[in-house]
Amino acid sequence: MRVLVLNGPNLNLLGTRKPEIYGTTTLADIEGMMRERAVELGIEMDFMQTNYEGELVEAIQKAKGKYQYLLLNAAAYTHTSVAIRDAIEAVELPAVEIHLSNIHAREEFRHHSLIAPVCVGQICGFGAKSYLLALQYVAEMEK
Ligand code: DQA
Numbered sequence: 001m002r003v004l005v006l007n008g009p010n011l012n013l014l015g016t017r018k019p020e021i022y023g024t025t026t027l028a029d030i031e032g033m034m035r036e037r038a039v040e041l042g043i044e045m046d047f048m049q050t051n052y053e054g055e056l057v058e059a060i061q062k063a064k065g066k067y068q069y070l071l072l073n074a075a076a077y078t079h080t081s082v083a084i085r086d087a088i089e090a091v092e093l094p095a096v097e098i099h100l101s102n103i104h105a106r107e108e109f110r111h112h113s114l115i116a117p118v119c120v121g122q123i124c125g126f127g128a129k130s131y132l133l134a135l136q137y138v139a140e141m142e143k
Pocket residue numbers: 009010011073074075076077078098099100101102103110
């Protein structure tokens with residue numbers, strides 16, 4: 001089974017960006033932790049980050065036929081992007097929405113996710129572990 005992990009804008013700054021909210025784990029650390037767990041779970045995983053909305057849309061479109069699941073932290077685009085929402089809906093791949101922080105406990109504008117209705121579920125608030133929980137979900141589904 002192959003999964004695509006997609007990361008949106010500013011997640012390349014993890015480690016130094018608002019550590020009181022996002023922690024000090026870098027995105028490279030998260031990728032490393034996920035790769036380790038993916039090997040244990042027998043999951044093939046690709047991992048990418050981009051600051052550009054259109055690149056996320058293209059990556060989602062190209063995922064069809066290549067991956068069985070999308071694990072997506074769309075970052076700020078979660079709250080704004082109809083294009084990403086429509087792409088997820090169009091490819092009909094099960095997608096898991098991930099956030100490091102608990103978006104529901106933060107500013108009001110983060111409470112609403114445009115992508116939540118087209119995702120199978122949302123994992124938020126567990127820091128870097130949110131990503132590992134998403135991987136765990138995928139592994140459980142494929143048992
Ligand atoms: C985030 C939450 C978003 O509201 C924010 O814009 C991010 C990161 C998270 O992982 O907690 O960039 O997706």
